[in-house]
Amino acid sequence: MGFGDFLANRMKKSIEKNMKKTTLTEDNIKETLREIRLTLIEADVNLEVVKEFIKKIETKATGQYISEGVRADQQMVKLVHEELVDILGKTNKPLEISKRPSVIMMVGLQGAGKTTTVGKVAHLIAKKHNKKPLAVGLDIYRPGAIDQLVEIGAKNNFATFEKGKQDPVKTAKEAMDYAEKENFDVVILDTAGRLQIDKNLMTELNNIRKAVSPQEILIVVDGMTGQDIINVTKEFDSLLKLSGVVVTKLDGDARGGATLSITSMTNLPVKFIGEGEGIGALAEFHPKRMADRILGMGDVDSLFEKATEVVDQRTMEKTMKRMFMGQFDLEDLRNQLAQVAKMGNLGGIMKMIPGAQKLTESQLEGAQKKLFVANILMNSMTLKERREPRVLKAINRKQRIIKGSGRTEKEYNDLLQQFDKGKKQVMEMTKQLKSGRMPNLGGLGKKGFGGGMF
Known part of the structure; x- marks a missing residue:
């Protein structure tokens, strides 16, 4: 659990639970701020900072009415967000390294x-x-x-x-x-x-x-x-x-x-x-x-910066080109997973994606384990086997890979089944893009990381 995770798991839930009406009333403000105060104290925030933080939100929230089309919880999140930015320092302060040296x-x-x-x-x-x-x-x-x-x-x-x-x-x-x-x-x-x-x-x-x-x-x-x-x-x-x-x-x-x-x-x-x-x-x-x-709310800006710094652009462009041509195979998947690994663990990445915070720790751990197992299995395959997954149906190849990787037959079968499902989804998305339509991404998050591949 990294910085912000403890607070993220509690603050927004408190706001959503208590802000169910169309108006910010004294009662629902009081109850929400009470829970936020306890969360901040439990997170080891300085007491003086907590008092000032709660006081400012209470002053801004009391008597406010909700803008048309905005829920009470959204209005409160906006107020809390403003004060969080303020106590965290308002803006980024970059290093002063213009002089040489x-x-x-x-x-x-x-x-x-x-x-x-x-x-x-x-x-x-x-x-x-x-x-x-x-x-x-x-x-x-x-x-x-x-x-x-x-x-x-x-x-x-x-x-x-x-x-x-x-x-x-x-x-x-x-x-x-x-x-x-x-x-x-x-x-x-x-x-x-x-x-x-x-x-x-x-x-x-x-x-x-x-x-x-x-x-x-x-x-x-x-x-x-x-x-x-x-x-x-x-x-x-x-x-x-x-x-x-x-x-x-x-x-x-x-x-x-x-x-x-x-x-x-x-x-x-x-x-x-x-x-x-x-x-x-x-x-x-x-x-x-x-x-x-x-x-x-995620952190897309930091995610994009991290990807720009560590991901091999040429490798990703090559993989995307192969996907668009309908040639996606296990070698491409292996290369993609290697790029993802450069950005850190899956849990840290998903927490930067808006909406992905709803995934539980056990779901993230399960997905991370699947990625780990998949990588071990693919590393035990020859390049020909990764480029031509159809040859993996041969019993002797299957037995060799399972023995060499130290994984189970079920894990091996699951990888190939998940890859087949994922490839079909990639092919469908490619067809939609070629026809000038936006691909239907609905439900991908419910199927797991990678749209059902993991």
Whole structure:
């Protein structure tokens, strides 16, 4: 359950349950806000933020009448959405990386995932902004910290700079000289952390700040630590004058309430949220998109951006062309599933699609398992078998694939049956498109992921 999921599962249900009349009355407003208040508190949202949030909605909602054609629950969702966007920071605050080289100084306590996040930021800057990043290892205290950064850089094709146990301030200055000489666009400093804030840590960070004058100073905080991230952020900000916050580990059991509170409590924007362990699992934070997700409206913009960044366009175009020509086969399906896998787990993808939030966790888990099994089975087939599925009817081929994949005969038969059904649907949609008609997509969601294929 990622950030927003806990709230999404409760807030919209509360609104729909209580807003059944055509007017926003004092009684139905009061009951709805009571449930929203409890949900926010349970999600670990700061009490002061909760009070202010509820007060603003109540003021706006009291006495309002519903516009023609708009239900009471829709009107309330609109009001809640507006206030969510407001407390989340109103608008996205992009990185300031126009200067060359720009400097991003990453700070925080140990355990928040700072070094990993430095790698993710470097990857994002290279992929999305098409700039050349240099990650600099300045954590000389945590064993293996610098080696970890160098390893991440080597694995993901971005440059790193380190001088071992040398004074971090001196290393930072040398890194700037190196960046200018080698034409790097962005320098990202992975500074040292501690298990708790202390004077030595803050003095060193302040000296680094004075030495390199960073355009961005971002604090990395652990989203699972709750309200304490607000206090930590305030202490770092008091000395370093932070420019933003990166909240990590929001793909697990974190309920995200502190993230919902942090901008209101510190006046600092959330710049990124970490939603997974992969190098690409760092999302730029957009208040409106997050409000959409919390209220079950999906997040199509983020889904499109993610697809643009990770999907191989040539492969998808080739597959779509084959589909249009009626040549869709198991190799095409395998290629499609590989592209989907690059975007993350199925549950995370479906939550970005409007209306898909109605799928239960068990339904999503079932679909994810089917995708996993299908991939194993197809990997156990030869290219000829994937390109010509009709040959799979042979008993000897069937037995070889089942044995090689370690799956059951039922799973094998289900894959071929689902593929046949899915291919017929693809053929029908293609015919409709060729005839100039819009394909009938009704009911696809009821049949499962991929219109009945899974």
